[in-house]
Amino acid sequence: MDQPKRLWGARFRASPAPELMSLSRSDSSHFRLVPYDIASSLAHARELVRAGALSEEEGACIAAALTAIDEDVSAGTLRPSETDEDVHTFLERVLVDRLGPVGGKLRAGRSRNDQAANDLKLYLRDVGRRLALDVLALQDALVTQAQRHVETVAPGFTHLQPAQPVTFAHQLLAHSQTFARDVERLRDWDRRAARSPLGAAALAGSAIALRPELSARELGYEAPCENSIDAVGSRDHVAEFLFVAAMLGVHLSRLAEEIFLWSSRQFGWIELDDAYATGSSIMPQKKNADIAELTRGRAARLIGGLAAMLTALKGLPFAYNRDLAEDKRTAFEAVDTLSLVLPAMAGMVRTMRVNVAALKKQSTDGFTLATEVADWLARRGVPFSEAHEITGALVRHCEDRGIGLDDLAEADLAAVDVRLEPAIRSCLTAEAAVAARRGYGGTAPERVREQLARLAGTLEAQREWAAAYDGPRS
The missing domain is CATH 1.10.40.30 (Fumarase/aspartase (C-terminal domain))
Incomplete structure (x- = not known):
């Protein structure tokens, strides 16, 4: 019976213990990186041809095989086996099975260390734009509601006590401003993440792949990393991505809390659409804002992921360590959480109905004037x-x-x-009170209309950024 394919082991006299392999094997969620590892492998194959480590014919053969593997994985006809330790082992196993010894040549001049760093960075740069589009869908819902309620007066709160009248549009746009900054953080993060780890190999750089700047450009990066140890040993780009995700989660949670309050019988400001609410298994009259509550809960996961990544990094000697594999677990959980929460929140906001009469009546309660x-x-x-x-x-x-x-x-x-x-x-009167707040950024309807116009420009620029990515996508 054939032994499982591994990328290491020749110097060992005994096979790995099952307990070791169970701990070492990547979680199945990690295999979402296959398209990015294939894109990296295609770029590396071209680099090996430039270096003379592959002939033109061998390079073309490997490229065709990688493309076919990508198609088979996408079609669901090719999957990792239980013995594949990680995405890199899986792809090399299949490549060698299909091409024989030529497939084994692709490993020259690179390491799992720079591959792992590169695959996740490519994934996050790609998925960051998809998350930005999800945030923008939520923004569209908030803006549409705000446009309907520029003149709608509502009570504003501090310390959850009635404070001063505001327009409901102004309250909604307060949330829009936080989400706009979240997308700007993604854009700013992406600028710093636009450095390729390929060519760093294990930690000292490659003696074969000597033109990493070319591979970097092929993969949508601006340039290679300046230092090969930093390239494989740093994960601050992951920690920073997790911070952006956690901050976005906090902002989603604050909006969720307000929606939860607004939809309560005591407030009565909004009614949720039946399609975006749930009921009770024992109380037939209940209509619960479960999306809002689940969103508040999931924010805790995002914060926890950031804390876990920072803790994993804080005591590491500066090069590659297996502790860094935590980067994928935390990053994937953040992406998966936001991919669920953002569309649900957008739908709930888009379909909610606002009780204008209740807002007006309550706008002067509690001596807000x-x-x-x-x-x-x-x-x-x-x-x-x-x-x-x-x-x-x-x-x-x-x-x-x-x-x-x-x-x-x-x-x-x-x-x-x-x-x-x-x-x-x-x-x-509430109308007079909001009209008086006509300074820049104030709640007066004329200022709110100007805020909407400026926000439209911001959101359009963010949409253009999300669409302009020229790196590999899954």
């Missing part, structure tokens, strides 16, 4: 510290009488302070 009184006094020369005290006394007067600020009569105003003239009542 109190700041309007203090600002009105300050604009008339009253020191703000004094205006603050007068307004506090006015609120207390309303509480004692069981009325709101918009219910105040002239006598009520004068009873608190003679400077509270009847003209102040023109300021005591």
